[in-house]
Amino acid sequence: MDRERKAPDVVVRRLPLYLRALKVLDHNELPIISSEQLAQMVGTSAGQVRKDLSYFGVFGKQGVGYQTAALRDEFRRILKLDHEIRVGLIGVGNLGAALVRYHQKSPVHRPLQIAALFDSDPKKIGRKFAEVEVFSMEQLPEKITEFQIKLMILAFPATNVQEVVDLCVAKGVKSFLNFVPAPIRIPAGVKLHTSDVTMELQSLAYYT
Amino acid sequence: MDRERKAPDVVVRRLPLYLRALKVLDHNELPIISSEQLAQMVGTSAGQVRKDLSYFGVFGKQGVGYQTAALRDEFRRILKLDHEIRVGLIGVGNLGAALVRYHQKSPVHRPLQIAALFDSDPKKIGRKFAEVEVFSMEQLPEKITEFQIKLMILAFPATNVQEVVDLCVAKGVKSFLNFVPAPIRIPAGVKLHTSDVTMELQSLAYYT
DNA sequence: TTATGTGAAGAGTTTCACAGCA
DNA sequence: TGCTGTGAAACTCTTCACATAA
Numbered sequence: 062m063d064r065e066r067k068a069p070d071v072v073v074r075r076l077p078l079y080l081r082a083l084k085v086l087d088h089n090e091l092p093i094i095s096s097e098q099l100a101q102m103v104g105t106s107a108g109q110v111r112k113d114l115s116y117f118g119v120f121g122k123q124g125v126g127y128q129t130a131a132l133r134d135e136f137r138r139i140l141k142l143d144h145e146i147r148v149g150l151i152g153v154g155n156l157g158a159a160l161v162r163y164h165q166k167s168p169v170h171r172p173l174q175i176a177a178l179f180d181s182d183p184k185k186i187g188r189k190f191a192e193v194e195v196f197s198m199e200q201l202p203e204k205i206t207e208f209q210i211k212l213m214i215l216a217f218p219a220t221n222v223q224e225v226v227d228l229c230v231a232k233g234v235k236s237f238l239n240f241v242p243a244p245i246r247i248p249a250g251v252k253l254h255t256s257d258v259t260m261e262l263q264s265l266a267y268y269t
Numbered sequence: 270m271d272r273e274r275k276a277p278d279v280v281v282r283r284l285p286l287y288l289r290a291l292k293v294l295d296h297n298e299l300p301i302i303s304s305e306q307l308a309q310m311v312g313t314s315a316g317q318v319r320k321d322l323s324y325f326g327v328f329g330k331q332g333v334g335y336q337t338a339a340l341r342d343e344f345r346r347i348l349k350l351d352h353e354i355r356v357g358l359i360g361v362g363n364l365g366a367a368l369v370r371y372h373q374k375s376p377v378h379r380p381l382q383i384a385a386l387f388d389s390d391p392k393k394i395g396r397k398f399a400e401v402e403v404f405s406m407e408q409l410p411e412k413i414t415e416f417q418i419k420l421m422i423l424a425f426p427a428t429n430v431q432e433v434v435d436l437c438v439a440k441g442v443k444s445f446l447n448f449v450p451a452p453i454r455i456p457a458g459v460k461l462h463t464s465d466v467t468m469e470l471q472s473l474a475y476y477t
Numbered sequence: 478t479t480a481t482g483t484g485a486a487g488a489g490t491t492t493c494a495c496a497g498c499a
Numbered sequence: 500t501g502c503t504g505t506g507a508a509a510c511t512c513t514t515c516a517c518a519t520a521a
Contacts, residue, residue, distance in 0.1 A: 073472050073475050073476075074468075074472045076471070076472060076475070077465075077467070077468040077471035077472055078468065080471065081450070081468070102452070103452060104452045104454065139475070140471055140472070140474050140475050141474045141475060141477060142471060142474055146474050146477055148470070155367045155370050155371055156367050156371055158367075159363045159364050159366075159367035160466060162363050163363055163364055163466065164466070164467070164470075167467065172474070173470050173471070173474060211477040212470065212473055212474065212477055214470075235476055235477045236473040236474075236476040236477055237473075238466070238469055238470060238473055242289070244310070244311060244312045246312065251476075252473060252476035254469055254472075254473055256464055256466075256469060257285075258368060258371065258372070258446070258464075259285070259372070259375065260282075260285040260286065260289070261446055261462055261464065262356070262372075262381050262420070262422075262446060263284070263285035263288065263348055263350060263381070264281050264282045264284060264285055264348070264462075265420055265444040265445075265446055265460060265462055266348050266349045266350055266354050266380070266381060266420065266444075267281050267284070267347070267348050267349060268281075268443055268444040268459075268460035269349060269354055269419040269420055269443040269444055
Protein backbone atom coordinates (compact mmCIF):
# COMPACT_ATOMS: atom_id res chain seq x y z
CA MET A 62 0.00 0.00 0.00
CA ASP A 63 2.30 2.67 -1.24
CA ARG A 64 -0.25 5.45 -1.10
CA GLU A 65 -0.47 5.17 2.67
CA ARG A 66 3.05 6.58 2.93
CA LYS A 67 1.94 10.12 2.21
CA ALA A 68 -1.01 10.56 4.57
CA PRO A 69 -0.50 13.81 6.51
CA ASP A 70 -0.35 13.60 10.30
CA VAL A 71 -3.44 15.73 10.57
CA VAL A 72 -5.40 13.09 8.66
CA VAL A 73 -4.03 10.26 10.81
CA ARG A 74 -5.14 12.13 13.90
CA ARG A 75 -8.71 12.14 12.58
CA LEU A 76 -8.87 8.42 11.90
CA PRO A 77 -9.70 7.39 15.49
CA LEU A 78 -12.63 9.79 15.32
CA TYR A 79 -14.07 7.97 12.33
CA LEU A 80 -13.38 4.62 13.93
CA ARG A 81 -15.17 5.61 17.12
CA ALA A 82 -18.22 6.72 15.16
CA LEU A 83 -18.38 3.50 13.18
CA LYS A 84 -18.03 1.39 16.32
CA VAL A 85 -21.16 2.75 17.96
CA LEU A 86 -23.34 2.01 14.94
CA ASP A 87 -25.55 -1.02 14.66
CA HIS A 88 -24.32 -2.61 11.47
CA ASN A 89 -27.54 -4.55 10.94
CA GLU A 90 -29.65 -1.44 11.22
CA LEU A 91 -27.35 0.69 9.10
CA PRO A 92 -25.38 -1.60 6.80
CA ILE A 93 -24.45 1.28 4.47
CA ILE A 94 -23.27 4.76 5.47
CA SER A 95 -22.60 7.84 3.34
CA SER A 96 -19.68 10.23 3.76
CA GLU A 97 -22.27 12.84 4.70
CA GLN A 98 -23.67 10.71 7.56
CA LEU A 99 -20.22 9.87 8.89
CA ALA A 100 -19.21 13.53 8.68
CA GLN A 101 -22.26 14.50 10.75
CA MET A 102 -21.28 12.02 13.42
CA VAL A 103 -17.74 13.31 13.83
CA GLY A 104 -18.48 16.98 13.22
CA THR A 105 -16.74 17.52 9.90
CA SER A 106 -17.68 17.73 6.20
CA ALA A 107 -18.46 14.98 3.71
CA GLY A 108 -15.70 16.25 1.46
CA GLN A 109 -13.13 15.93 4.20
CA VAL A 110 -14.22 12.39 5.02
CA ARG A 111 -13.79 11.35 1.38
CA LYS A 112 -10.49 13.20 0.99
CA ASP A 113 -9.13 11.63 4.18
CA LEU A 114 -10.15 8.17 2.99
CA SER A 115 -8.54 8.77 -0.39
CA TYR A 116 -5.09 8.71 1.21
CA PHE A 117 -5.55 5.06 2.07
CA GLY A 118 -7.49 3.56 -0.80
CA VAL A 119 -10.92 3.21 -2.37
CA PHE A 120 -13.48 1.87 0.06
CA GLY A 121 -16.90 3.01 -1.15
CA LYS A 122 -19.33 2.39 -3.96
CA GLN A 123 -20.18 5.40 -6.09
CA GLY A 124 -23.84 6.32 -5.88
CA VAL A 125 -24.22 4.05 -2.83
CA GLY A 126 -21.87 4.71 0.11
CA TYR A 127 -19.67 2.64 2.37
CA GLN A 128 -20.36 -0.71 4.00
CA THR A 129 -20.41 0.22 7.66
CA ALA A 130 -18.75 -2.88 9.10
CA ALA A 131 -16.18 -3.16 6.31
CA LEU A 132 -15.21 0.49 6.66
CA ARG A 133 -14.77 0.08 10.41
CA ASP A 134 -12.46 -2.85 9.74
CA GLU A 135 -10.48 -0.79 7.22
CA PHE A 136 -9.91 1.93 9.80
CA ARG A 137 -8.77 -0.68 12.29
CA ARG A 138 -6.36 -2.11 9.75
CA ILE A 139 -5.01 1.31 8.71
CA LEU A 140 -4.38 2.25 12.35
CA LYS A 141 -2.74 -1.14 12.93
CA LEU A 142 -5.39 -1.92 15.53
CA ASP A 143 -6.12 -5.28 13.93
CA HIS A 144 -3.30 -6.84 15.92
CA GLU A 145 -1.97 -6.39 19.43
CA ILE A 146 0.36 -3.47 20.15
CA ARG A 147 2.36 -3.57 23.36
CA VAL A 148 2.48 -0.30 25.31
CA GLY A 149 4.71 0.72 28.21
CA LEU A 150 4.28 3.50 30.75
CA ILE A 151 7.03 5.26 32.67
CA GLY A 152 6.08 7.04 35.89
CA VAL A 153 3.31 5.61 38.03
CA GLY A 154 2.48 8.79 39.94
CA ASN A 155 -0.94 10.43 40.16
CA LEU A 156 -1.27 10.87 36.43
CA GLY A 157 0.40 7.61 35.42
CA ALA A 158 -1.72 5.51 37.76
CA ALA A 159 -4.90 7.24 36.58
CA LEU A 160 -3.96 6.59 32.97
CA VAL A 161 -3.38 2.87 33.55
CA ARG A 162 -6.65 2.44 35.42
CA TYR A 163 -8.56 4.48 32.89
CA HIS A 164 -7.11 2.58 29.97
CA GLN A 165 -7.50 -0.89 31.45
CA LYS A 166 -11.11 -0.22 32.38
CA SER A 167 -12.18 0.75 28.91
CA PRO A 168 -12.55 -2.36 26.77
CA VAL A 169 -12.65 -0.15 23.68
CA HIS A 170 -8.96 -0.45 22.89
CA ARG A 171 -8.05 -4.04 23.53
CA PRO A 172 -5.34 -4.10 20.85
CA LEU A 173 -3.40 -1.46 22.80
CA GLN A 174 -2.11 -3.54 25.69
CA ILE A 175 -0.32 -1.82 28.55
CA ALA A 176 2.23 -4.55 29.16
CA ALA A 177 4.62 -2.98 31.69
CA LEU A 178 4.97 -0.02 34.02
CA PHE A 179 8.24 1.56 35.09
CA ASP A 180 9.13 3.74 38.06
CA SER A 181 12.26 4.79 39.91
CA ASP A 182 10.59 4.63 43.35
CA PRO A 183 11.70 1.36 45.03
CA LYS A 184 8.45 1.28 47.02
CA LYS A 185 6.46 0.92 43.80
CA ILE A 186 8.57 -1.74 42.11
CA GLY A 187 6.85 -5.11 42.12
CA ARG A 188 3.46 -3.55 42.85
CA LYS A 189 0.65 -3.85 40.37
CA PHE A 190 -1.67 -1.18 39.03
CA ALA A 191 -4.78 -2.49 37.29
CA GLU A 192 -3.03 -5.86 37.04
CA VAL A 193 0.08 -4.46 35.37
CA GLU A 194 3.42 -4.90 37.13
CA VAL A 195 5.83 -2.08 37.94
CA PHE A 196 9.47 -2.61 36.98
CA SER A 197 12.54 -0.58 37.91
CA MET A 198 14.16 1.89 35.55
CA GLU A 199 17.17 -0.41 35.33
CA GLN A 200 14.92 -3.05 33.79
CA LEU A 201 13.60 -0.67 31.14
CA PRO A 202 15.87 -1.81 28.25
CA GLU A 203 15.39 -5.52 28.80
CA LYS A 204 11.63 -5.27 29.33
CA ILE A 205 11.13 -3.19 26.18
CA THR A 206 12.73 -6.02 24.25
CA GLU A 207 10.99 -8.78 26.23
CA PHE A 208 7.50 -7.33 25.78
CA GLN A 209 8.27 -5.86 22.34
CA ILE A 210 7.02 -2.48 23.44
CA LYS A 211 6.50 -0.21 20.46
CA LEU A 212 4.62 2.65 22.11
CA MET A 213 5.70 4.35 25.33
CA ILE A 214 3.72 6.66 27.58
CA LEU A 215 5.87 9.20 29.43
CA ALA A 216 4.34 10.33 32.74
CA PHE A 217 7.28 10.95 35.06
CA PRO A 218 8.75 14.17 36.49
CA ALA A 219 10.83 16.16 34.04
CA THR A 220 14.26 14.86 35.10
CA ASN A 221 16.44 13.36 32.36
CA VAL A 222 13.57 12.84 29.91
CA GLN A 223 15.79 13.07 26.87
CA GLU A 224 18.05 10.34 28.19
CA VAL A 225 15.11 8.00 28.82
CA VAL A 226 13.61 8.72 25.41
CA ASP A 227 16.91 8.07 23.64
CA LEU A 228 17.18 4.74 25.42
CA CYS A 229 13.64 3.77 24.40
CA VAL A 230 14.30 4.71 20.79
CA ALA A 231 17.52 2.66 20.78
CA LYS A 232 15.51 -0.31 22.03
CA GLY A 233 12.93 -0.02 19.26
CA VAL A 234 10.11 2.15 20.61
CA LYS A 235 8.43 3.79 17.63
CA SER A 236 6.06 6.33 19.16
CA PHE A 237 5.59 8.25 22.38
CA LEU A 238 2.65 9.76 24.17
CA ASN A 239 4.33 12.38 26.30
CA PHE A 240 2.95 14.09 29.41
CA VAL A 241 6.30 15.48 30.56
CA PRO A 242 6.48 19.27 30.34
CA ALA A 243 9.92 19.51 28.75
CA PRO A 244 11.24 19.79 25.20
CA ILE A 245 12.15 16.42 23.69
CA ARG A 246 14.07 15.72 20.50
CA ILE A 247 13.35 12.57 18.52
CA PRO A 248 14.96 11.20 15.37
CA ALA A 249 13.12 10.97 12.04
CA GLY A 250 10.89 7.92 11.82
CA VAL A 251 9.84 8.18 15.44
CA LYS A 252 6.63 9.91 16.45
CA LEU A 253 6.03 12.02 19.55
CA HIS A 254 2.76 13.47 20.68
CA THR A 255 2.88 15.77 23.68
CA SER A 256 -0.10 16.40 25.90
CA ASP A 257 0.56 19.03 28.56
CA VAL A 258 -2.46 20.02 30.63
CA THR A 259 -0.74 23.13 31.97
CA MET A 260 0.04 24.37 28.49
CA GLU A 261 -3.42 23.55 27.25
CA LEU A 262 -5.00 25.49 30.10
CA GLN A 263 -2.68 28.42 29.48
CA SER A 264 -3.54 28.65 25.81
CA LEU A 265 -7.25 28.35 26.64
CA ALA A 266 -6.85 31.30 29.01
CA TYR A 267 -6.26 33.41 25.89
CA TYR A 268 -9.86 32.81 24.85
CA THR A 269 -11.49 33.63 28.21
CA MET B 270 -4.88 45.90 20.49
CA ASP B 271 -6.61 45.27 17.24
CA ARG B 272 -3.86 43.16 15.73
CA GLU B 273 -4.31 40.50 18.42
CA ARG B 274 -7.66 39.63 16.94
CA LYS B 275 -6.18 37.72 14.02
CA ALA B 276 -3.61 35.50 15.72
CA PRO B 277 -4.12 31.93 14.45
CA ASP B 278 -4.96 29.25 17.01
CA VAL B 279 -1.78 27.41 16.18
CA VAL B 280 0.24 30.45 17.25
CA VAL B 281 -1.72 30.80 20.51
CA ARG B 282 -0.98 27.17 21.29
CA ARG B 283 2.75 27.90 21.05
CA LEU B 284 2.69 30.87 23.43
CA PRO B 285 2.82 28.79 26.63
CA LEU B 286 5.94 27.12 25.25
CA TYR B 287 7.69 30.47 24.94
CA LEU B 288 6.46 31.53 28.36
CA ARG B 289 7.76 28.36 29.98
CA ALA B 290 11.19 28.87 28.42
CA LEU B 291 11.39 32.48 29.59
CA LYS B 292 10.34 31.53 33.11
CA VAL B 293 13.28 29.19 33.70
CA LEU B 294 15.84 31.80 32.70
CA ASP B 295 17.79 33.87 35.17
CA HIS B 296 16.96 37.39 34.10
CA ASN B 297 20.06 38.83 35.75
CA GLU B 298 22.36 36.44 34.00
CA LEU B 299 20.64 36.76 30.63
CA PRO B 300 18.90 40.15 30.52
CA ILE B 301 18.63 40.05 26.71
CA ILE B 302 17.59 37.10 24.55
CA SER B 303 17.54 36.70 20.78
CA SER B 304 14.83 35.00 18.74
CA GLU B 305 17.44 32.39 17.86
CA GLN B 306 18.15 31.57 21.52
CA LEU B 307 14.47 31.36 22.40
CA ALA B 308 13.85 29.18 19.36
CA GLN B 309 16.57 26.76 20.50
CA MET B 310 14.94 26.47 23.90
CA VAL B 311 11.51 25.56 22.58
CA GLY B 312 12.66 23.56 19.58
CA THR B 313 11.54 25.80 16.76
CA SER B 314 13.10 28.36 14.38
CA ALA B 315 14.05 31.99 14.98
CA GLY B 316 11.81 33.04 12.09
CA GLN B 317 8.82 31.37 13.64
CA VAL B 318 9.44 33.04 17.00
CA ARG B 319 9.54 36.47 15.36
CA LYS B 320 6.54 35.75 13.14
CA ASP B 321 4.53 34.50 16.13
CA LEU B 322 5.43 37.61 18.12
CA SER B 323 4.48 39.85 15.21
CA TYR B 324 0.80 38.92 15.67
CA PHE B 325 0.80 40.68 19.03
CA GLY B 326 3.05 43.69 18.63
CA VAL B 327 6.64 44.86 18.51
CA PHE B 328 8.65 43.73 21.52
CA GLY B 329 12.30 43.65 20.46
CA LYS B 330 15.08 46.05 19.54
CA GLN B 331 16.56 45.58 16.08
CA GLY B 332 20.19 44.55 16.21
CA VAL B 333 19.85 43.74 19.91
CA GLY B 334 17.13 41.27 20.87
CA TYR B 335 14.40 41.07 23.51
CA GLN B 336 14.51 42.00 27.17
CA THR B 337 14.03 38.64 28.83
CA ALA B 338 11.90 39.73 31.78
CA ALA B 339 9.81 42.17 29.76
CA LEU B 340 9.12 39.57 27.08
CA ARG B 341 8.02 37.07 29.72
CA ASP B 342 5.61 39.66 31.06
CA GLU B 343 4.28 40.33 27.57
CA PHE B 344 3.52 36.64 27.08
CA ARG B 345 1.74 36.59 30.42
CA ARG B 346 -0.31 39.60 29.44
CA ILE B 347 -1.17 38.21 25.99
CA LEU B 348 -2.30 34.91 27.51
CA LYS B 349 -4.31 36.83 30.13
CA LEU B 350 -2.21 35.19 32.83
CA ASP B 351 -1.51 38.55 34.44
CA HIS B 352 -4.75 38.31 36.40
CA GLU B 353 -6.61 35.48 38.09
CA ILE B 354 -8.78 33.19 35.95
CA ARG B 355 -11.30 31.00 37.75
CA VAL B 356 -11.46 27.40 36.52
CA GLY B 357 -14.08 24.72 37.21
CA LEU B 358 -13.85 20.96 36.83
CA ILE B 359 -16.74 18.56 36.26
CA GLY B 360 -16.23 14.91 37.15
CA VAL B 361 -13.98 14.04 40.09
CA GLY B 362 -13.23 10.45 39.05
CA ASN B 363 -9.77 8.95 38.58
CA LEU B 364 -8.77 11.42 35.93
CA GLY B 365 -10.50 14.45 37.41
CA ALA B 366 -8.99 13.92 40.87
CA ALA B 367 -5.52 13.41 39.38
CA LEU B 368 -5.91 16.62 37.39
CA VAL B 369 -6.87 18.69 40.44
CA ARG B 370 -4.02 17.32 42.54
CA TYR B 371 -1.53 17.75 39.72
CA HIS B 372 -2.62 21.30 39.03
CA GLN B 373 -2.78 22.42 42.64
CA LYS B 374 0.66 21.02 43.38
CA SER B 375 2.40 22.92 40.60
CA PRO B 376 2.86 26.54 41.63
CA VAL B 377 3.67 27.39 38.02
CA HIS B 378 0.17 28.47 37.11
CA ARG B 379 -1.14 30.42 40.03
CA PRO B 380 -3.35 32.66 37.87
CA LEU B 381 -5.37 29.60 36.81
CA GLN B 382 -7.31 28.91 39.99
CA ILE B 383 -9.41 25.77 40.22
CA ALA B 384 -12.25 27.29 42.21
CA ALA B 385 -14.88 24.54 42.23
CA LEU B 386 -15.38 20.87 41.44
CA PHE B 387 -18.65 19.28 40.36
CA ASP B 388 -19.85 15.70 40.47
CA SER B 389 -23.15 13.85 40.32
CA ASP B 390 -22.12 11.26 42.92
CA PRO B 391 -23.79 12.22 46.27
CA LYS B 392 -20.94 10.55 48.16
CA LYS B 393 -18.46 13.04 46.74
CA ILE B 394 -20.45 16.22 47.27
CA GLY B 395 -19.04 18.30 50.09
CA ARG B 396 -15.72 16.47 50.00
CA LYS B 397 -12.55 18.31 49.12
CA PHE B 398 -9.82 17.37 46.67
CA ALA B 399 -6.57 19.30 47.09
CA GLU B 400 -8.53 21.84 49.16
CA VAL B 401 -11.18 22.41 46.47
CA GLU B 402 -14.81 21.64 47.35
CA VAL B 403 -17.08 19.36 45.33
CA PHE B 404 -20.54 20.70 44.49
CA SER B 405 -23.54 18.90 43.01
CA MET B 406 -24.50 19.18 39.36
CA GLU B 407 -27.61 21.07 40.44
CA GLN B 408 -25.37 23.79 41.82
CA LEU B 409 -23.42 24.11 38.58
CA PRO B 410 -25.22 27.18 37.17
CA GLU B 411 -25.18 29.18 40.40
CA LYS B 412 -21.56 28.34 41.21
CA ILE B 413 -20.34 29.30 37.71
CA THR B 414 -21.84 32.72 38.33
CA GLU B 415 -20.70 32.94 41.95
CA PHE B 416 -17.07 32.05 41.19
CA GLN B 417 -17.13 33.73 37.77
CA ILE B 418 -15.80 30.57 36.15
CA LYS B 419 -14.57 31.27 32.63
CA LEU B 420 -12.78 28.03 31.89
CA MET B 421 -14.24 24.56 32.48
CA ILE B 422 -12.50 21.20 32.54
CA LEU B 423 -14.71 18.31 31.45
CA ALA B 424 -13.68 14.99 32.98
CA PHE B 425 -16.92 13.07 33.48
CA PRO B 426 -18.36 9.98 31.73
CA ALA B 427 -19.81 10.67 28.31
CA THR B 428 -23.46 10.99 29.37
CA ASN B 429 -25.25 14.20 28.35
CA VAL B 430 -22.05 16.15 27.71
CA GLN B 431 -23.70 18.45 25.19
CA GLU B 432 -26.38 19.43 27.68
CA VAL B 433 -23.79 20.27 30.35
CA VAL B 434 -21.66 22.24 27.89
CA ASP B 435 -24.67 24.24 26.66
CA LEU B 436 -25.49 25.12 30.25
CA CYS B 437 -21.94 26.26 30.95
CA VAL B 438 -21.90 28.40 27.81
CA ALA B 439 -25.20 29.98 28.79
CA LYS B 440 -23.70 30.86 32.17
CA GLY B 441 -20.66 32.55 30.63
CA VAL B 442 -17.96 29.89 30.35
CA LYS B 443 -15.65 30.92 27.49
CA SER B 444 -13.37 27.94 26.99
CA PHE B 445 -13.32 24.21 27.70
CA LEU B 446 -10.61 21.65 28.21
CA ASN B 447 -12.39 18.45 27.34
CA PHE B 448 -11.46 14.90 28.28
CA VAL B 449 -14.83 13.39 27.39
CA PRO B 450 -14.65 11.08 24.39
CA ALA B 451 -17.72 12.38 22.59
CA PRO B 452 -18.41 14.95 19.88
CA ILE B 453 -19.32 18.36 21.29
CA ARG B 454 -20.73 21.37 19.46
CA ILE B 455 -19.94 24.86 20.65
CA PRO B 456 -21.08 28.26 19.38
CA ALA B 457 -18.73 30.76 17.76
CA GLY B 458 -16.73 32.76 20.28
CA VAL B 459 -16.30 29.78 22.59
CA LYS B 460 -13.17 27.64 22.48
CA LEU B 461 -12.96 23.89 22.98
CA HIS B 462 -9.81 21.84 23.18
CA THR B 463 -10.27 18.09 23.37
CA SER B 464 -7.68 15.77 24.84
CA ASP B 465 -8.57 12.12 24.43
CA VAL B 466 -5.89 9.68 25.52
CA THR B 467 -7.59 6.78 23.75
CA MET B 468 -7.63 8.65 20.46
CA GLU B 469 -4.07 9.83 20.88
CA LEU B 470 -2.88 6.28 21.52
CA GLN B 471 -4.84 5.02 18.53
CA SER B 472 -3.32 7.54 16.15
CA LEU B 473 0.16 6.81 17.55
CA ALA B 474 -0.45 3.13 16.79
CA TYR B 475 -0.33 4.11 13.12
CA TYR B 476 3.35 4.99 13.51
CA THR B 477 4.42 1.81 15.35
C1' DT C 478 27.38 45.25 12.30
C1' DT C 479 23.68 42.76 14.32
C1' DA C 480 19.18 40.87 14.96
C1' DT C 481 14.35 42.43 14.50
C1' DG C 482 9.93 42.89 11.82
C1' DT C 483 7.61 41.69 7.80
C1' DG C 484 6.17 41.13 3.00
C1' DA C 485 6.43 37.44 -0.27
C1' DA C 486 7.29 32.71 -1.59
C1' DG C 487 6.57 28.07 -0.49
C1' DA C 488 4.40 24.17 1.76
C1' DG C 489 0.56 22.09 3.73
C1' DT C 490 -4.50 21.56 4.45
C1' DT C 491 -9.31 22.24 3.41
C1' DT C 492 -12.95 23.15 0.40
C1' DC C 493 -15.06 22.89 -3.93
C1' DA C 494 -17.15 21.02 -7.91
C1' DC C 495 -17.71 17.72 -11.13
C1' DA C 496 -16.48 13.45 -13.83
C1' DG C 497 -17.60 8.82 -13.45
C1' DC C 498 -19.49 4.64 -11.83
C1' DA C 499 -23.36 1.79 -9.66
C1' DT D 500 -30.14 9.56 -10.35
C1' DG D 501 -26.99 9.52 -6.21
C1' DC D 502 -22.81 9.49 -4.01
C1' DT D 503 -17.94 8.49 -4.40
C1' DG D 504 -13.16 9.76 -5.76
C1' DT D 505 -10.18 13.38 -6.99
C1' DG D 506 -7.98 17.17 -9.38
C1' DA D 507 -7.89 22.12 -8.84
C1' DA D 508 -8.85 26.31 -6.27
C1' DA D 509 -8.85 28.56 -1.99
C1' DC D 510 -7.15 29.11 2.23
C1' DT D 511 -3.86 28.65 6.15
C1' DC D 512 0.57 28.22 8.06
C1' DT D 513 5.67 28.16 7.75
C1' DT D 514 9.88 29.51 5.84
C1' DC D 515 12.70 32.75 3.64
C1' DA D 516 15.18 36.87 2.77
C1' DC D 517 15.97 41.48 3.23
C1' DA D 518 14.98 46.40 4.49
C1' DT D 519 15.42 48.68 8.65
C1' DA D 520 16.66 50.39 13.06
C1' DA D 521 19.83 50.38 17.11
